[in-house]
Amino acid sequence: MVIKSNFCHGLLMNQRLSIDALRALLSVIDTGSMTRAAQQLNLSQSAVSWKIKRLEEQLGRRLVDRQGMTLTATADGEALLSHGRQILQAHDRALAHFAPSLLQGRVRFGATEQMSLPQLAALLAAFTHQHPQVDVQLVIEQSQVLRNALDQGTLDLVLHQQFCDALSAEDVVLATERIHWCVPPGWRYQSGDRVKLVSYGPDCFYRRLAEERLSAAGIACQVSVECPSVAGMLAAIAAGMGIGLLNQQSIDRRVQIETRFERMLPLPSVAHALRLGAKRHHPLLQTLQQQVVQALGPAAVP
Secondary structure (H helix, E strand, C coil): CHHHHHHHHHHHHHHCCCHHHHHHHHEEEEECCCHHHHHHHCCCCHHHHHHHHHHHHHHHCCCCCCCCCCCEEEEHHHHHHHHHHHHHHHHHHHHHHHHHCCCCCEEEEEECCCHHHHHHHHHHHHHHCCCCCCCEEECCHHHHHHHHHHCCCCCCCCEEEEEEECCCCCCCCEECEEEEEEECCEEEECCCCCECCCCCCCCCCHHHHHHHHHHHHHHHHHHHHEECCCCHHHHHHHHCCCCCEEEHCCCCCEECHHHHHHHCCCCCCEEEEEECCCCCCHHHEEHHHHHHHHHHCCCCCC
């Protein structure tokens, strides 16, 4: 028994986990997609897939659940990542010690909930590990609130939403997607009905668009729910408290797209755009902007 134990221990000691493979696994799980992970890592999708496959073969375990639309970690994948995150952080800190970044300062970054927050959070965490003298503060708010804060100088850059026909020359578009009229399952509009609206609140530019479209069609409406989160919007619509506008990425099976309204009251596409504030030429902001554009570019939104 002692000989067998020592033999197994020797086999384990001879194995090495690849830093690149661990980073690929982390990116796949954080983004939920091989495509988005490849974009974030500046690799081909096949290269990322190969790294994950080799890691699974090495450990003899399935690490990624590939059954759903979004890739998730298996129980073994989660166990590996609990160690992998610490390994990657220690690795990056060691590199930073011998090649210290010259960037330093504080960045106040605003973003909407409609963007891929796990992917953005992972990007910002990696950025601060790479540049330990940089402090990043992330603020999640509605787009209009973010733009106002940028104009007032309380934020340094924002990742906001705007209708494609209303973008500023200062905006760097990362992705575009459709928005839809979303209703509870089985909901039907009857002529003369007053439509109840679910909105993100008084600063919600989706709400203003919905009110304008309904008014132009002669349909009376009133706001029944104001909720600042996507989860709250979905819950309120699914419960039958009203209808609302949601971007494609936020829609789940609890609500339906109202095809009649889609034809009668067509909606514009919306862009996810990055905008810098007054300090836009600062090297720190320029570097962060480049990494955000690289990681959250065209592949960021399905």
